[in-house]
Amino acid sequence: MLSRNLTLGFSPCPNDTFIFDALVHGRVDCDGLTFTERLEDVETLNKLALSAVLDVSKISYHLLGHILDDYLLLRSGGALGRGCGPLLVAREPLDATRLAGRRIALPGRYTTAALLLRLFDPSLTEFVYLPFDRIMAAVADGSVDAGVIIHESRFTYPSYGLTKVVDLGEWWEQETGHPIPLGGIAARRSLGEDILSALERGIEKSVAFAFQNPGVARPYIRAHSQEMSDQVCDAHIGLYVNDFSRSLGEEGEAAVQLLLERAAAAGIVPPRRQPLFIG
Structure with missing residues (x-):
């Protein structure tokens, strides 16, 4: 023992x-x-x-x-x-291949959400780091152009009037064949x-x-x-x-x-x- x-x-x-x-x-x-x-x-x-x-x-x-x-x-x-990865959301539909230059909120510098977005599009550099529970409001009020959401936000983002731009977990699964x-x-x-x-x-x-x-x-x-x-x-x-x-x-x-x-x-x-x- x-x-x-x-x-x-x-x-x-x-x-x-x-x-x-x-x-x-x-x-x-x-x-x-x-x-x-x-x-x-x-x-x-x-x-x-x-x-x-x-x-x-x-x-x-x-x-x-x-x-x-x-x-x-x-x-x-x-x-x-x-089917459980982070989502990139915005106030209106965005072209996921044209995100360069947009301010994107991330739930922390060292989160897997931040890593996945950087792997998805290495050209992105305009990041704003916020607590995960403040990201949807920041996207909704225009403080940022888009945001990567995690946890229960997956279930509640439509109530903020937001739309999904890309499911980063789904992208990873299709890219690698592995779970996220x-x-x-x-x-x-x-x-x-x-x-x-x-x-x-x-x-x-x-x-x-x-x-x-x-x-x-x-x-x-x-x-x-x-x-x-x-x-x-x-x-x-x-x-x-x-x-x-x-x-x-x-x-x-x-x-x-x-x-x-x-x-x-x-x-x-x-x-x-x-x-x-x-x-």
Whole structure:
């Protein structure tokens, strides 16, 4: 049995609170590990990981390419799938091949959304970084010409009178044949293989528990998503939590590796020098 308390960061979004409820509340065994959770938006978590503040953290796969000297990727707990990528939206229809020169809002410099847009059109340079929940309003009031939206914004952007310009996840899937890696769970390499392996198993158990007992996590989910309806919470979980959240498997691992390879080839992240995974 291991005996250690670890700092664990994840977002207050329903997919993360659904995944981690059982782990942080001791509903599943994690070989004696306990956790002090810190809930922050994804770009704040990315910045904390850049400074190596937390032992374990949800991060954007884009950011992973910048922190591999200190962290590796756990195979469980992440968000990866099909039909769940970021959307580029605008007030009116735009030609997706003629976006150069337009001001585009992004939900953080290190988000996978930002990486995908840069891979989609390397000529784009006019970016405005905003919290993800302010992007739709900024597009709607004309502060920016377009914006890349994530999370529950996928379900609510029509209410702002916005239109989809391109589905960046769909573009990635058509371009590569792979599901889109959005966010994963990074853990300090210095924790050692025993703790890292226990973490990977514990998070997988937490996901399995959540699927088997969906009502148990509801109070924790709702406590951190009070502005969302139950329907939006359920849609959010249904979109971002799947079998890849239990374990990436060969297909998920290949998708992550390809994303980082393309990002490195484009000069967006450094070339990888460390193994991505345990073992």
